[in-house]
Each structure stands twice: as structure tokens, then as C-alpha cells.
Amino acid sequence: MSEENLQKEISSCYAPIGVFDSGVGGLTVAREIMRQLPAERIVYFGDTARVPYGSKSQDTIIRFSRQIIRFLQSKGVKAIVIACNTASALALETVQPEFDIPILGVVKAGAKEAAKVTKNGKIGVIATESTIESQLYTKEIHSHKPNAQVLGKPCPLFVPLVEEGWLKDPVTVEVANRYLEPLLESGIDTLIMGCTHYPLLRSTLRQIMGEKVNLVNPAYETAVELKTLLRDMDLTRSSEDLERFSEENSRRAAAGEPILDQYQFFVSDRAENFTRFAKAILPKEVKDTKQINIEEY
Numbered sequence: 001m002s003e004e005n006l007q008k009e010i011s012s013c014y015a016p017i018g019v020f021d022s023g024v025g026g027l028t029v030a031r032e033i034m035r036q037l038p039a040e041r042i043v044y045f046g047d048t049a050r051v052p053y054g055s056k057s058q059d060t061i062i063r064f065s066r067q068i069i070r071f072l073q074s075k076g077v078k079a080i081v082i083a084c085n086t087a088s089a090l091a092l093e094t095v096q097p098e099f100d101i102p103i104l105g106v107v108k109a110g111a112k113e114a115a116k117v118t119k120n121g122k123i124g125v126i127a128t129e130s131t132i133e134s135q136l137y138t139k140e141i142h143s144h145k146p147n148a149q150v151l152g153k154p155c156p157l158f159v160p161l162v163e164e165g166w167l168k169d170p171v172t173v174e175v176a177n178r179y180l181e182p183l184l185e186s187g188i189d190t191l192i193m194g195c196t197h198y199p200l201l202r203s204t205l206r207q208i209m210g211e212k213v214n215l216v217n218p219a220y221e222t223a224v225e226l227k228t229l230l231r232d233m234d235l236t237r238s239s240e241d242l243e244r245f246s247e248e249n250s251r252r253a254a255a256g257e258p259i260l261d262q263y264q265f266f267v268s269d270r271a272e273n274f275t276r277f278a279k280a281i282l283p284k285e286v287k288d289t290k291q292i293n294i295e296e297y
Contacts, residue, residue: 014241016041016264017226018072018080020065023051023163024277025197026083029106032223033081034263034284037230039237042263043075047294049269052159053086054128054195061130065091069099070297075264078235081226082106085127085195085218089134102229107131109225110192110218111140117214118190121148124183127194129154137194151186155179155198162197165277173204180208190214200281265289 017037019030023046030044045068047053053061065087072080079102082088088105096103114123125137132152141148158179161172183191191213193199199217206215230236249259263284267274271289278286 014041014237014245015076015078016043018043018045018069018075018077019083020045020047020068020072020080020087021082021084021196022047022053022086023159023197024048024274025159025162025195025200027278027281028196028199028217028219029081029083029222030263031282032219033226034282036223036227037236039242040230041237043072043077044263044265045071045294046265046267046274048163048267048274049294051163052128052156053084054130054154054156054159056086056130058090058130061087061090062094064294065095066098067294067297069095069101069103071266071292071294073099073101074297077101079104079226079230081222083196083219083222085131089131089136102233104222104226104229106196106218106222107136107194108140109221110194110216111137112144113218113221114190114192114214114216115141115144115148117216118145118148120187120189121145122186122188122190123148123150124186124188124191125150125152125194126155126158126179126183126191126198127152128159129156131194137192151183151188153179153183155195158201159195159197162200167200168204172201173207176201176204176208180205184209188213190216192216192218194218261287266292268292268294 017040019026019042030042082092082105085106088107092105132154138150141150157175166172191209196219199219252259267289271291275289
């Protein structure tokens with residue numbers, strides 16, 4: 001059976017989940033999906049040629065998001081997670097009604113959790129400049145906790161530092177200290193890591209903020225939201241789907257045909273660097289990463 005015919009035959013719940021980000025940060029979301037939905041397939045796209053998104057205009061982010069969604073649709077995905085806070089803040093509301101597929105962002109889930117866990121009502125948000133300027137976290141937090149005091153702090157250097165792999169470098173620690181000092185002085189008891197790159201700096205952030213401050217990771221909360229959405233829409237993979245997938249791969253192996261990977265990774269640039277980074281942080285095997293021209297979509 002050809003891959004095209006197989007894709008036509010399988011049910012929608014067999015199809016993969018699409019995940020995208022400006023670079024490697026969205027791997028923190030993919031990691032949580034792998035942990036909470038281990039039976040699901042994932043197609044990930046990292047826009048490494050155009051990272052970072054945080055300094056770009058809303059029109060540009062919307063254009064990028066449309067291109068990537070069209071690419072993921074070409075891979076037959078059943079749902080898409082915008083694993084980028086900037087794109088979630090600036091593009092989600094625009095693109096959701098344009099495509100006939102469930103599309104989730106990462107802001108709402110993180111805001112809801114922060115409003116839930118804060119005790120003193122003082123919540124800090126660290127994110128890109130665009131995300132902070134959008135005020136979306138503030139709006140979402142106030143929808144759950146109207147009297148909350150939300151303090152936003154743009155941290156534009158965090159993304160390039162993470163993309164370089166300088167997760168515990170002294171330079172990163174010094175930058176983090178400078179960014180977080182005003183939040184510490186304000187007395188917040190909850191801090192939202194409002195960019196999917198930032199959980200990769202969690203140990204540094206914990207060291208600076210101390211044990212008494214709740215660190216909210218929207219990646220974890222988004223995976224929970226996705227799990228609920230797939231269940232409610234009857235799109236979760238069943239045991240029959242898993243068996244069928246295994247049988248098809250066994251047939252392919254016996255016939256000398258390419259195996260269908262559970263996880264596929266695509267980028268717009270620097271595929272080798274991405275693969276090396278992904279292998280270091282993901283709990284599952286990363287075979288390779290394919291580079292594509294996203295401008296074609």
C-alpha cells in the first residue's frame with residue numbers, strides 16, 4: 001500500500017499533531033505532548049531561519065503562521081499547537097477562523113494556571129517584547145482573577161541565548177539576574193515563563209527567584225489542554241490505531257520500504273544544529289531533521 005493510499009484509509013484520529021515555533025523553544029511543548037500523549041504522532045516545524053519572532057511586526061507573524069499552518073496541513077495533521085507565545089499572542093485569533101482544523105495557542109492555559117496558583121495576586125510574566133506589548137497575558141489572567149496585579153518584563157536576549165545552547169553559561173545567568181531583579185523586588189509569588197524557550201532556562205530562573213515563587217510552564221498546561229480537546233473531539237488515538245500503525249510498519253520493514261516515523265521534525269534552516277539540540281532535551285528518539293523552504297507555502 002502506498003503512503004498516499006494509507007493516509008486516505010486511516011481515520012482522522014490516526015493523523016499526527018502539528019506543532020510549530022520560531023525555533024527550538026517549542027520543543028518544550030512537544031516534550032510535554034510526548035509525555036502526556038505517548039501514543040500520538042507529532043510533526044514539528046521550527047522556523048529557525050526567521051527566529052526570533054519577538055521583535056517582528058504582527059503582520060509578519062501572521063504571514064509566517066499562515067505559511068507554517070499550510071505546511072502542517074500538507075502533512076495531514078488533525079490539530080495544531082502554536083508552541084510560540086508571540087505567535088499565540090499576535091496571530092492565533094486571526095488564523096483560527098481561517099483554517100478548518102483545531103488550533104491551540106499557549107497563552108490561555110498558562111494564564112489560567114497562574115491565576116489558580118497565586119496566593120498574593122502578584123503575577124510576573126517574562127516573555128518577548130511583542131508578547132508583553134500585546135497585553136494578552138494580562139487580559140487572560142484578569143478573566144480568571146480580576147484583581148490580580150500582573151507585571152510584565154520583556155527578556156529579548158533569552159531566545160538567542162537558548163538558540164545558542166548557552167543554558168547555564170555565566171552570561172545567561174548575569175542577563176537573567178538583570179531581567180528578574182525588578183520582579184523579585186515587586187514581591188511576585190508566581191512567574192509565567194511566557195515564551196516556550198524559557199523553560200529550558202528553568203534551573204537558572206529557579207536559582208534566582210527562589211523556591212517560594214511558583215514557576216508556571218505554559219508548555220505543560222497546553223499539553224493538558226490538547227489532551228482534553230482531542231478527547232472531547234474523539235480524535236485521540238485508540239489501541240486499534242496503534243496496532244494498525246505497528247502492523248503497517250512491520251509490513252514496510254519486510255518489504256524494504258521506509259518506516260513511518262512517530263515523530264517528524266522540519267526546520268527552515270540549520271537542520272543539524274536543531275537535531276543536536278532536540279536529541280538533548282526530548283525523551284524520544286530524534287532520527288533526523290529535514291530542512292524545507294517555508295516560503296513555498
